[in-house]
Amino acid sequence: MKVKIGLLLCLLLLSDFVRSQDIEYAKSIVSTLASPEMKGRGYVQNGDQLAAQFIKTEFEKIGLKKFKNDYFQKYTTSVNSFPGQMKVLVNGNLLIPGKDFLIDDGSPSVSGKFSTVNLSPADILNRDRLIKSLKDSKGKFIVIESYDATNYSKEENESLTELINYIKYHPDNLSAGSVILSKGKLTWGGSTEQNKRPSFTIKVDSSALPVSELEFKVDALFLPKHKSQNVVGYLEGERTDSTIVLVAHYDHLGMMGSDTYFPGANDNASGVAMLLSLARHFSVEKPRFNTVFIAFGSEEIGLIGAKYFVENPLIDLTKIKFLLNFDISGTGDDGIQIVNGSVYQDKFDLLSGINTEQSLLKEVKIRGEACNSDHCMFHLKKVPCFFIYTLGGIQAYHDIYDKSETLPLTEFEDYFKLLTLFIQKI
Ligand SMILES: [Zn+2]
Structure with missing residues (x-):
């Protein structure tokens, strides 16, 4: 009997061992x-x-x-890849990559100091104000204020998404790039293409508002x-x-x-x-x-x-x-x-x-x-x-x-x- 219990124990221990090994x-x-x-x-x-x-x-x-x-x-x-420098300064403050900001996965390299044109969702949804702001943004960075999508209708949200994509990616837009301010979680991705202009998502709480000056030293490499x-x-x-x-x-x-x-x-x-x-x-x-x-x-x-x-x-x-x-x-x-x-x-x-x-x-x-x-x-x-x-x-x-x-x-x-x-x- 003793022997049997011993054997049983041994088998139990062995099965536990195998499981823990896995x-x-x-x-x-x-x-x-x-x-x-x-x-x-x-x-x-x-x-x-x-x-x-x-x-x-x-x-x-x-x-x-x-x-x-x-x-x-x-x-x-x-x-598209980012093998080198990844420096972003907002109003002179250095941000931490991944924690305070993400670069849009399709962004090209960008280097230098830029002044900004700040846009609220209301500015973007107002056709005349948007056209004027886009004209003013030549060579500057467009900064889009963070907003809570639940405060806008379905149609407004669809328009906002479409217009923000226009600001970020459309070749007719003469801005130097864009920054999207966000209160939400930062979630990155990957891209098989490189865009014309750089874009960043920056956590609102990582910088003093309003964003008046941006400085970048970012190396992108398209393979x-x-x-x-x-x-x-x-x-x-x-x-x-x-x-x-x-x-x-x-x-x-x-x-x-x-x-x-x-x-x-x-x-x-x-x-x-x-x-x-x-x-x-x-x-x-x-x-x-x-x-x-x-x-x-x-x-x-x-x-x-x-x-x-x-x-x-x-x-x-x-x-x-x-x-x-x-x-x-x-x-x-x-x-x-x-x-x-x-x-x-x-x-x-x-x-x-x-x-x-x-x-x-x-x-x-x-x-x-x-x-x-x-x-x-x-x-x-x-x-x-x-x-x-x-x-x-x-x-x-x-x-x-x-x-x-x-x-x-x-x-x-x-x-x-x-x-x-x-x-x-x-
Ligand atoms: Zn996966």
């Missing part, structure tokens, strides 16, 4: 990919290249097979033919007539100047950690079907890596039984959201049923179509797919605060378990 593995992937050494996995200081190399090494360790003798599927893309890559590997399954495809994008926004990087822990180091954890799992427990693992590049600048893959597929797209795209997998306090859930109701019911049966996540929420991540490129080619992201918890997103130190991976283990069960039953 979460430790996921944590180490997130902290490595979101570390300063990875440069935000973008287009400054080889960030995307470094991340792809790291994932390639993990694929090798796990023992994934290669297509065409290479884990990399190479492509080129244009992209017309940047070389990047998807990382692709596969495992053979019991059956080879269909394929399961699991994907997560590894790129993020990179750097805004030489000192400020966007870690992208939740978006999407966490999804890559899920992808790699699943690859490890299925390298031991043989999957039912051939299973392809893809870490996509250049998602943030317009689903570029995924688009390249569907146009140059390494597998027969018509044989894909199902594709799962993992993005933002680091929380889950409020469950997970299933994009395309209502398109593939039977698969949604299967997933949701397993979750209830096993008492895993708080909720599996259904959602319709959304072209908001890499799955969309496959969805447009009629490949059945879900895009899954976690809900609740920390809200850092596309900002300097999306760090591994504060990403809890709260429900990662239960989410992982749900996926392993679901994938074997698809």
Whole structure:
């Protein structure tokens, strides 16, 4: 009896050990990919290249097979980048990049001191005042006051958006650039183009108002033919007539100047950690079907890596039984959201049923179509797919605060378990 209890204890401890090893593995992937050494996995200081190399090494360790003798599927893309100086002074006060301001992702370089023309929403909506202000703004920066959209009608908001875009981007406008003052959260992006004039979003509370003088020293670099890559590997399954495809994008926004990087822990180091954890799992427990693992590049600048893959597929797209795209997998306090859930109701019911049966996540929420991540490129080619992201918890997103130190991976283990069960039953 004693021996049996001992054995049971030992087995329990062992299963706990295996589980904790998995979460430790996921944590180490997130902290490595979101570390300063990875440069935000973008287009400054080889960030995307470094991340792809790291994932390639993990694929090798796990023992994934290669297509065409290479884990990399190479492509080129244009992209705008900010590799150098990123200095912004408002009324003589130096601002902190990422915290106090963001540069519009398509901005060109800008250098020098500028006087300003300040516009309120009322000025913008008044045709005569706007025309006069635009004439006065030649060689100056237009500063648009922050406003609360809820104070304006739907039509006014639509006009404001359209006119602000005109001010920012239209070639006829002779201003030197624009500044949008904001009280809201700063959320950055990426661009495959470079605009004619620079534009910035500045936090209102970071500077004394009104903004009367602006000074910039900003280096932008447009890369017309940047070389990047998807990382692709596969495992053979019991059956080879269909394929399961699991994907997560590894790129993020990179750097805004030489000192400020966007870690992208939740978006999407966490999804890559899920992808790699699943690859490890299925390298031991043989999957039912051939299973392809893809870490996509250049998602943030317009689903570029995924688009390249569907146009140059390494597998027969018509044989894909199902594709799962993992993005933002680091929380889950409020469950997970299933994009395309209502398109593939039977698969949604299967997933949701397993979750209830096993008492895993708080909720599996259904959602319709959304072209908001890499799955969309496959969805447009009629490949059945879900895009899954976690809900609740920390809200850092596309900002300097999306760090591994504060990403809890709260429900990662239960989410992982749900996926392993679901994938074997698809
Ligand atoms: Zn993402």
